[in-house]
Amino acid sequence: AHGFWDKQPVPKLAEKPDQNEPIETKTVADVRATPYKLPPGFSWSSVDVADEKQLGELYDLLAKNYVEDDDAMFRFDYKPEFLRWALTAPGYYKDWMVGVRHASTGDLCAFISGIPVHTHVRGKEMSMCEINFLCVHKELRSKRLAPKLIKEVTRRVNLRDIWQAVYTAGVVVPSPVADCRYFHRTLNARKLLEIGFTRLGPRMTQLRFERLQKLAPEPVIEGWRPMAKHDISAVAKLLNAHLAKFALHLRFSDEEVRHWLLPREGVVSAYVVARPKAAADAAAAPEAAPAAAAAAASSGAGAAAAAAPGLSATNDKGETIVGFASYYLLPSTVLRHAKHSDLKAAYSYYNVAGEGVDLTRLMECSLIAARNEGMDVFNALHLMQNETFFKELKFGPGDGTLHYYLYNWKCAKMKPSDVGIVLL
Ligand code: NHW
Ligand code: EN5
Structure with missing residues (x-):
């Protein structure tokens, strides 16, 4: 059912894990050194949110294409100042702001971000990446661009010797650690x-x-x-x-x-x-x-x-x-x-x-x-x-x-009252 997620180091939906450990263990030497290949006509482009113009381009992409409620009555409108705050976390890396542009026009058409955080999971502390703002332009949906973005940000995070991520979503994919x-x-x-x-x-x-x-x-x-x-x-x-x-x-x-x-x-x-x-x-x-x-x-x-x-x-x-x-x-x-x-x-x-x-x-x-x-x-x-x-x-x-989700981590499901993280 999940052509992409079934091949990722995340627990299966039916699984009821009782461990508290990584799913796979690798080293930086195992990580692919070059970016994943995009379909013809698209190219990778790290978004520099310190640059007013690029921040504006990211704002436009999200204001028109980011998350809506189930009845499409409302759409999040993260303002440029908010995005700058959200993405310039202490110790942030420019190459974790992964953009995709149309090669011909240069227009930004997809994005995913990561920022570094120190996360505790059931008593274990790890350096992780916090993922947010995954977005594909409405006209480019259902073309498997999202898995490309996720794999590319994973590669760039792994190159910094970080192997776990925390993220939230309104949709169910394998496998939530908590539902709030x-x-x-x-x-x-x-x-x-x-x-x-x-x-x-x-x-x-x-x-x-x-x-x-x-x-x-x-x-x-x-x-x-x-x-x-x-x-x-x-x-x-x-x-x-x-x-x-x-x-x-x-x-x-x-x-x-x-x-x-x-x-x-x-x-x-x-x-x-x-x-x-x-x-x-x-x-x-x-x-x-x-x-x-x-x-x-x-x-x-x-x-x-x-x-x-x-x-x-x-x-x-x-x-x-x-x-x-x-x-x-x-x-x-x-x-x-x-x-x-x-x-x-x-x-x-x-x-x-x-x-x-x-x-x-x-x-x-x-x-x-x-x-x-x-x-x-x-x-x-x-x-x-x-x-x-x-x-x-x-x-x-x-x-x-x-x-709530953890990438490359296997642990027992949590009650909402066990969750102490609020993402933006
Ligand atoms: S959640 C907000 C996500 N964004 C939106 O909902 C905005 C509006 N929607 C879109 O832009 C906060 C598109 O619909 C998106 C999907 C881009 C969502 N999480 O390209 P395809 C976050 O940013 C899977 C995870 O054809 P599309 C957190 C889907 O299940 N997976 O779809 C983000 C399917 O895989 P499957 C999601 O509609 C966390 C595949 O994508 C997902 O054109 C990301 C289909 O791809 C979602 N929200 O584009 C994971 N939505 O296996 C980070 C869809 O089922 C993991 N999918 O076939 C960690 C990485 C770092 C690791 C470091 C160690
Ligand atoms: C990553 N950081 O569905 C975030 N919002 O309830 C990405 N509903 O506003 C994931 N549908 O219930 C975000 N009014 C996932 C959430 C996406 C946005 C979303 C919901 C959350 C929402 C409203 C409006 C519904 C419109 C029709 C809603 C009822 C309010 C009422 C007030 C009085 C007391 C009872 C409830």
Whole structure:
């Protein structure tokens, strides 16, 4: 059934592996030294996203030909600034941005990208490649160009002595390591109804629906503020400690936290919950602030075994960071609509509710912040601990599922709550 995937080092669909190991082991000397052959009329061309013109060409290809929902009502519209962010990861390689051009016109007609990441799978850490933005122009579909792109990027990754990859897709191919549903939280009820993103249930009026989705005007947690440069190392500590709870997760260096999580206007938003230096000091001195001290003692390093210790980290200004929340901004084009041309969506990224912070309240603040940034909808996957807040915060299941994959790795299937990776 899968002429291509059946020959790749991935588990078969029927397989129920219990190992945690590579499927095949090779060395750089085994890797083909020359690019795969393309059909006549096409040529390989690495896309330099630092070059404004090439970034624009990639944007155009994806804006017209990338992922749509099942009913072809919406298509992802990754903006040029977003693509630059997504593809210039720390340590990125230009030759992992694999493009295909028409030899005659020079037009970019297909693409796949890889970036380097440190991935943990059930306790094993590996340097991997994270694959994204596989796209073939609509006029060139079903000609087996995608397998060519996948084999060529694999070759270029293998030449750097990397043998595993992590990727997600809305379609099922051999073989998902986890399956995560999309959930959606309405922020602009009227617009979502107008564009057919959502419908009113039985006995629901637009007015009732709008009232039901109402949120507070401003974030409700004390100490909530945008993440700044002086929070980078504290956020890295908090985030890596949190992610270690999940069977599948990445490890972020400080440099990667700076790249992926420092706010970028119109691309990624990130907030911390910071306790002022004085309050943190007071919490450490019982006679000064008994209540705060009790809370600290019940969750601090020397606490009794009863309470789970809450996470916290000190930032470069001496504040205690006890929470972190982030989302990325990815609009979709509304296809064939007279009044609206785009759907503004925020996607839940990485969130950590540390000591004394409730995850539901943290996410409520994210919803409010996203709404105040003009977003129409807030999307989140059913992974990590997200299920714990969906009901109270009025998220509902969407019609899409995101499947998680590992290339050249055999391990037991994971529950969505084991998944600690969010890709763009
Ligand atoms: S998922 C988004 C993928 N992109 C889109 O859906 C955009 C719209 N669609 C298209 O552009 C995020 C085309 O339909 C594409 C397929 C290009 C999808 N994953 O050329 P043919 C990612 O970027 C298989 C994996 O004739 P086409 C992750 C399909 O099963 N395989 O089809 C990407 C069939 O193989 P089979 C996919 O429609 C991860 C073959 O392609 C797939 O003209 C990539 C048909 O090829 C998908 N999303 O083009 C894997 N879609 O065996 C990375 C189709 O069933 C692996 N196929 O016969 C790791 C590499 C690095 C390793 C390093 C160690
Ligand atoms: C690689 N990084 O299907 C990503 N989106 O549910 C590539 N549905 O938006 C793979 N069909 O359910 C991406 N509204 C795979 C996802 C592709 C895009 C996709 C789904 C996810 C989606 C919407 C619109 C459906 C339109 C008709 C949807 C219902 C929302 C409703 C809000 C109120 C509470 C209940 C749910």
